[in-house]
Amino acid sequence: MSKQGEGKIDRLRKNIRQHDILYYVKDSPTISDREYDLLMRELQDLEGKFPEFICKESPTQRVGGKVSEKFNTVRHSTPMLSLDNTYSVDELKEFHARVLKGLGNFPSKDIEYFVELKFDGLAVALTYEKGVFVQGATRGNGKEGEDITANLRTIKSIPLTIPMDKEKINFLEVRGEVFMPRESFRELNKIREEDNEVSFANPRNAAAGSLRLLDPAITASRRLDIFVYGLSAEPVPIKTHSETQNMLQRLGFKLNMNHYICGCFENVLPYVEKWRTEKNNLEYDVDGLVIKVNSLSFQKKLGATTKFPRWAVAYKYEAEKAETKVENIVCQVGRTGAITPVALLTPVFISGSTVSRATLHNEDEIKRKDIRVGDRVVIEKSGEIIPKVVKVILSTKVKRGALFKMPAQCPECRGVLFRPEKEAILRCVNYGCPAQLKERLLHFASRNAMDIDHLA
DNA sequence: GAGCTTCGGAGACCTGGATC
DNA sequence: GATCCAGGTCTCCGAAGCTC
Numbered sequence: 001m002s003k004q005g006e007g008k009i010d011r012l013r014k015n016i017r018q019h020d021i022l023y024y025v026k027d028s029p030t031i032s033d034r035e036y037d038l039l040m041r042e043l044q045d046l047e048g049k050f051p052e053f054i055c056k057e058s059p060t061q062r063v064g065g066k067v068s069e070k071f072n073t074v075r076h077s078t079p080m081l082s083l084d085n086t087y088s089v090d091e092l093k094e095f096h097a098r099v100l101k102g103l104g105n106f107p108s109k110d111i112e113y114f115v116e117l118k119f120d121g122l123a124v125a126l127t128y129e130k131g132v133f134v135q136g137a138t139r140g141n142g143k144e145g146e147d148i149t150a151n152l153r154t155i156k157s158i159p160l161t162i163p164m165d166k167e168k169i170n171f172l173e174v175r176g177e178v179f180m181p182r183e184s185f186r187e188l189n190k191i192r193e194e195d196n197e198v199s200f201a202n203p204r205n206a207a208a209g210s211l212r213l214l215d216p217a218i219t220a221s222r223r224l225d226i227f228v229y230g231l232s233a234e235p236v237p238i239k240t241h242s243e244t245q246n247m248l249q250r251l252g253f254k255l256n257m258n259h260y261i262c263g264c265f266e267n268v269l270p271y272v273e274k275w276r277t278e279k280n281n282l283e284y285d286v287d288g289l290v291i292k293v294n295s296l297s298f299q300k301k302l303g304a305t306t307k308f309p310r311w312a313v314a315y316k317y318e319a320e321k322a323e324t325k326v327e328n329i330v331c332q333v334g335r336t337g338a339i340t341p342v343a344l345l346t347p348v349f350i351s352g353s354t355v356s357r358a359t360l361h362n363e364d365e366i367k368r369k370d371i372r373v374g375d376r377v378v379i380e381k382s383g384e385i386i387p388k389v390v391k392v393i394l395s396t397k398v399k400r401g402a403l404f405k406m407p408a409q410c411p412e413c414r415g416v417l418f419r420p421e422k423e424a425i426l427r428c429v430n431y432g433c434p435a436q437l438k439e440r441l442l443h444f445a446s447r448n449a450m451d452i453d454h455l456a
Numbered sequence: 457g458a459g460c461t462t463c464g465g466a467g468a469c470c471t472g473g474a475t476c
Numbered sequence: 477g478a479t480c481c482a483g484g485t486c487t488c489c490g491a492a493g494c495t496c
Contacts, residue, residue, distance in 0.1 A: 082462075082463065085463085085464080122461075122462085123462090138460090138461075139461090139462085146460085146461095200493085200494085202493090204461095204462090204493095205461085205492080205493050205494060206493095206494085208460090208461050208462085208493080208494065208495095209461090209493075209494040209495060210494095211461090212460070212461075212494070212495060212496090213495070213496095214495080214496075
């Protein structure tokens with residue numbers, strides 16, 4: 001009886017996994033939702049009768065239900081690098097020139113490129129051992145990320161088991177981008193509004209927040225999705241990036257099929273133009289394209305800097321812009337003592353979030369752009385959906401205000417001025433003269449009518 | 457409020473080539 | 477060999493929004 005139960009559970013699991021791939025990965029279900037639910041219920045009933053056969057790879061165990069207290073740190077087997085960005089065709093050409101140079105002035109016509117969409121989500125790494133999904137992690141600082149396995153297991157397009165034996169590999173790490181489809185985002189915000197909760201600013205932030213929830217059951221309700229785009233396997237049986245895509249597809253992962261193999265660099269450029277407008281018709285956020293050298297041996301030869309691979313680059317489409325007013329300019333002190341002038345702006349909604357502050361970087365930058373309080377300025381977000389460093393790109397004088405002066409340099413040592421300690425002691429890095437320095441700073445502040453709240 | 461996400465900018469640092 | 481310069485690389489920091 002027990003043996004029969006085990007066999008039936010096994011068949012049901014395989015059947016459900018197959019339908020998961022058809023529904024969540026290939027987007028072509030062959031049974032109705034009700035039929036799928038009946039299969040799942042049958043499996044749950046059998047696992048209830050034979051609890052000794054319940055395993056964490058079972059489709060019924062996607063949501064473990066266990067609420068964790070914190071996320072553990074995970075060290076990546078190979079660094080998870082981000083991509084260098086380009087914003088124009090000229091910069092793309094420079095990338096191509098660096099590739100040619102890096103390969104010893106290889107003939108341009110012999111470099112094949114792989115072009116794919118750049119999804120606006122969170123990069124994750126999925127680790128499989130002996131065909132079982134054992135760990136999922138965020139990118140973190142590239143070397144270490146957070147263990148979010150429990151939350152990733154709730155994403156139904158991530159297979160919990162894969163046929164690694166068919167590919168003759170023992171270890172597999174898959175990299176992809178978790179995102180929230182626009183429809184899921186709209187529905188989620190609608191529910192939050194009905195519940196008088198604060199809406200999420202944009203799908204990327206909603207996805208980021210959802211993956212860092214301590215309760216996987218809530219993550220499961222957020223309807224996240226994933227596109228995978230890369231892998232490292234042992235032993236490595238592949239020679240090109242396009243072959244990795246084929247392998248990932250055979251293993252049952254969800255890939256985005258809007259990708260192209262370009263026989264030469266010139267063939268890349270039409271796709272840049274094609275997706276400039278077409279990206280807006282997709283049901284998920286895309287902020288550019290990724291252009292990769294297709295040959296893995298070339299990728300290896302080109303290597304990487306500490307931050308970016310030299311064999312791939314992102315092409316980012318022009319960011320949304322908005323006009324607003326500089327209300328004030330204040331000094332902001334970082335935790336190491338570095339002072340950054342920041343423009344306080346009339347809040348303006350741009351690319352999914354409200355921007356009210358913009359870094360002005362340093363005194364030279366302020367002088368170069370001649371930015372003053374009261375100026376009308378055009379801002380653009382340099383990181384698209386998440387407002388990271390906001391660039392002030394144009395200053396249109398409407399009403400002149402006080403010219404900002406920045407007391408960021410010690411008149412004597414010309415170095416970093418001070419470092420605020422927890423006890424609010426100001427200390428000159430070069431001279432170690434807190435009292436004198438504090439006096440000098442307060443003098444500067446009063447002379448220039450500056451906001452000194454940050455220094456107090 | 458703390459601590460996390462991602463990624464761009466600034467500036468320090470490093471490296472290699474040119475010139476003396 | 478010393479010096480200068482340009483370009484590449486690295487590290488630090490901060491942005492807004494999120495969860496805890």
